[in-house]
Structure formats: structure tokens, C-alpha cells
Amino acid sequence: NLELAHTLESGYIGSALNPPANVNYVIGLADSGSDVELAAGSSATRLGLSGAYLTQNTLPLGGVGGTLDAYLTWPLGVFAAGLGAVNPDESLDLADVVGHSNVVALAAPPIECSNGESVTATIGMPLLAFYTTVVRVDTPREVTVGGVTYKSPDVTIQDPLDPIPTITHSIGLSVEGPSPVTTASYFPDFFDLTTPFIPTLLSAADGDLPLGASFFADINARQGDPATNPLVPLHVLADSGAQSSIISEATAANLSLPLQPDFTVDVCGVGGLVEDVAGYYVDYVRISALGGALEYSRVPFIVLDVQGSDGTVLDGILGMNFFWNRNVVLEASLTSSAFLSVSDPLPIAYGDFDVDTDVDEDDLVYFESCFAGADQQLLAPDCDFVDVNGDSTIDMADFAVFQECYSGHGVAATPNCGY
Numbered sequence: 001n002l003e004l005a006h007t008l009e010s011g012y013i014g015s016a017l018n019p020p021a022n023v024n025y026v027i028g029l030a031d032s033g034s035d036v037e038l039a040a041g042s043s044a045t046r047l048g049l050s051g052a053y054l055t056q057n058t059l060p061l062g063g064v065g066g067t068l069d070a071y072l073t074w075p076l077g078v079f080a081a082g083l084g085a086v087n088p089d090e091s092l093d094l095a096d097v098v099g100h101s102n103v104v105a106l107a108a109p110p111i112e113c114s115n116g117e118s119v120t121a122t123i124g125m126p127l128l129a130f131y132t133t134v135v136r137v138d139t140p141r142e143v144t145v146g147g148v149t150y151k152s153p154d155v156t157i158q159d160p161l162d163p164i165p166t167i168t169h170s171i172g173l174s175v176e177g178p179s180p181v182t183t184a185s186y187f188p189d190f191f192d193l194t195t196p197f198i199p200t201l202l203s204a205a206d207g208d209l210p211l212g213a214s215f216f217a218d219i220n221a222r223q224g225d226p227a228t229n230p231l232v233p234l235h236v237l238a239d240s241g242a243q244s245s246i247i248s249e250a251t252a253a254n255l256s257l258p259l260q261p262d263f264t265v266d267v268c269g270v271g272g273l274v275e276d277v278a279g280y281y282v283d284y285v286r287i288s289a290l291g292g293a294l295e296y297s298r299v300p301f302i303v304l305d306v307q308g309s310d311g312t313v314l315d316g317i318l319g320m321n322f323f324w325n326r327n328v329v330l331e332a333s334l335t336s337s338a339f340l341s342v343s344d345p346l347p348i349a350y351g352d353f354d355v356d357t358d359v360d361e362d363d364l365v366y367f368e369s370c371f372a373g374a375d376q377q378l379l380a381p382d383c384d385f386v387d388v389n390g391d392s393t394i395d396m397a398d399f400a401v402f403q404e405c406y407s408g409h410g411v412a413a414t415p416n417c418g419y
Contacts, residue, residue, distance in 0.1 A: 005183045005207075006184045006200055007102050008100050009100055011098065013101065017053055018046065022094050024047065027121075027143075027145060028122055029119070029120075031241030032238060033124075033241050034124030035214070036122075037105045037126055038070060038105060038122055039105070044108065044121075050107065054072070054073055055195055059198070059199060062270065063269040064306070072105075072199050073104055073196075073199075074104070075102050075104055076101070077102075078099050079099030080097060080123045081098070081156075081157065082141065082154055082156055083143050084096070084141055084154050085097065086145065090146075099127065100130070105199060113273040125214065127184075128332060129202060129213075130334075133157050134156040134164055135329070136154040136165065137323075137327050140154070141153070141154050169289040169291040169342050170290040170341040171238075171288070171290075173338040174217075176213060176216050177202065178213075178310050179204050179211050181204055184201065185206055185207070185208070185210050186198055186210060187210055202334070213334075214309060215332070215338060217236055217287070218234070218235055218236075218288065219236055221284065221285045223255045223256055223283050224283060234315040236318045237308065237314055239317045239319060242317050242320060243320055244301075245316065245321055245322065246317040247302075247315065249303055257280050262280050262300075263300070264276040265302060278302070279300055279302045279381060280303065283297060284296070284297055300381035323342050325355070326342045326346060349405045349407075349413035349414055349418060350388050350401055350419055351367070352413055353367070357413065358407050358408065358409060358412060359402070360406075360407070364402075367386055369383075370382075370386040370394045371395070371398075371399070388401045388419070389401075
């Protein structure tokens, strides 16, 4: 009947494609940088996104490493909840999920890289733009599903009218894309109006061509002497699915970064693994916010040209490495002010590298992966968190502090220990 817009659902409705729904779910990403919602490989199969539930139409997914084609589904319902909805017996409490229906998602081939990283599924802007997403680092979750252990801050996708935690700083966001957006919808094939041709994306209205949109923030960065090097303004994508922050090659030039990078990393994207990507520690970053600006020093950025939904190269991506020790709230809105709100730094003990309140064997493994010995440079930017004395090496001095803060599995470490 050509009603193409999604319908928000405050609870689980309908029949599972692959019943029972409380068993055949998957663990994925709440990804504000994703224009679409998708499941890949075995995750798509587990959700029932196969066979008669797929159309023959495909969409090329672009990203780091290249592109791949994913199949459009027929209209269905997509629902999500944080790890707190997983019961001890690994079943999912369907009373905790929210979602939307009349949605065309994507079923992709496996998205895996040779370094062990993979993408299972994403909940993207078509859903997150209509809810408030609360990420509580101070309430870590750990669940084991199908023999795989997942760790995450507590994530709640809630109605914007529900109360949210007290937040100290609110970064203003703008919603931008090829056209103004107020809803999310799909679009039919011109030659067969019964078949979806474009998946559900943010769109101006029911029946309009869906072109997508994203949340952007403004930050400022500087490299070198403040007396001679002014702040460089950056308009960046706010991406809850990015574990690292990115700047474009042009932005790197505007910051007058040297030709020799500070480090290199391997990056897993839709098209596979891209090796030896250049990275830099930027001297100073300032993010204006209601409640006071956020200021950072020695911030790691990866240098990559990433295209936005309109096809132009982004200045960069604001990833979650900025907020690893803060509670975060994505206060989404398409018609009024939107915010990425963050708390003051949480009292996390040194050595609690997985931010689960204890300092244990898992953290020791992480420490050992970064340990280089005296006079050796950091092995990777992620090891910045291990360098407790700020001397750019991970050595026995850092290990002595780690031993002091060690608490054991399941035993809360002393807050701010080692700092």
C-alpha cells in the first residue's frame, strides 16, 4: 500500500523470523555512524534474514577496505536492547527491547578481517535517531552467549521522555545529510512497486526518497606551538560505533603533521583489513560543550579519507576513545537540538583496562601485550592507558603500580588507585 515509513514500537511485537526470539538473537553494535541496519554472515542466518525473507535487490556497502553487496530484506521489525537484557541462562528478556517495524534491513556476507575482528550486526541511525541511548561505563556488563564472552558498558535505548543520568557536559550535534529528515523509510523499485529497492534510511517524509543523515559535532585541534599554530576547526561525524577517532588526509595537512607517522595500525572495515594505516598523536583537542569545554592532550588519530552519506570526504570521525572513562548519552533529535552528553571522568583504578571495576588476570594480559621495557616506545595508541607515569614507555615502573592496584577477579579495585 506504499506506506514506506517505519513505525516506532515500545516493545516486541510480531512473530520471530527464526523462533524463538528470546534465543535466536545476536550481539552487535549500537552505531550512530551507520546509515542502515544490518546483520552479516551467520548473524543474519541466526536472525532468520535468509531465504524468503530476502529480496533479490542488493545495495553496495562502502567503507574501509572496499565495498560488498548486501541483500535487502522484505519489510520487518528490528528490535534491540543492551546486554543487561540477557538472562543468566543466555535467553533475552523481550520485555526490555524497543524497536521499529515496517523496516527494510540488510543481510550482508560475513564481514571479517584476518586480525580476528568482525562485524556481526549494527543498529544504526534509522532507530537511534528516535530514541535516547544511555551508555553507562560505571555499570559494566559481561555476558557469555554461545560460548563467546562479551563485555560492554550498560546500554539502554529508551524513550526521549524517560529520565536520563545527570550529565556534566553536553556537546551540541547537528543532523546533516543530503536533505532535511524527519522520519525513516524505505523506497520501492520503480519497475516493481511491491519490492523494496532502497533500505530504510532517514528521510524527509513517508514516500520521499530516503537519502540518510548523520550526527555531526564541531571540535578544534592544534599541533605544535600555540603561539604560531592556530586551532584548526573540524566538522566531524559523531560515531558511537568507532573505537578510534579519524582525521582525513586534508585535515592532517591543515594541522601541519609531519610525513613520518607516530604509529601505524591495521584497520578492519567492510571490505576487509587495511594494514599499516598512519596515525598521529595530536597535541591538543578542544570540544565546546554546555557545562564547560572538554580539553585533551596527545590524542591519537588515524589518518583515513572516509566518505559521508553525500559522497564527500569527512573532516574526520569523533570516536569513543575520547570517552572511554565517561558515561555517555546520545540525546537524539531530528527536529530540535541534539546532544552527545558526557560525564566527568569516572574514578577508575589504574590497571582496570577493560573498565569492569576490578583489576584481574584479563587486565594483566592486556598489560603484557603493551609491555615493551625501558627506553622502548609505545607499541600501539591503545597502550596510552597503560603508561601510568606518562614517559611514553611501558616498563617495570608501570608494572609496580599495576601490582599495587591489583584486586583479583570480581573484587572492586580502589577507585583512582595509581593516579
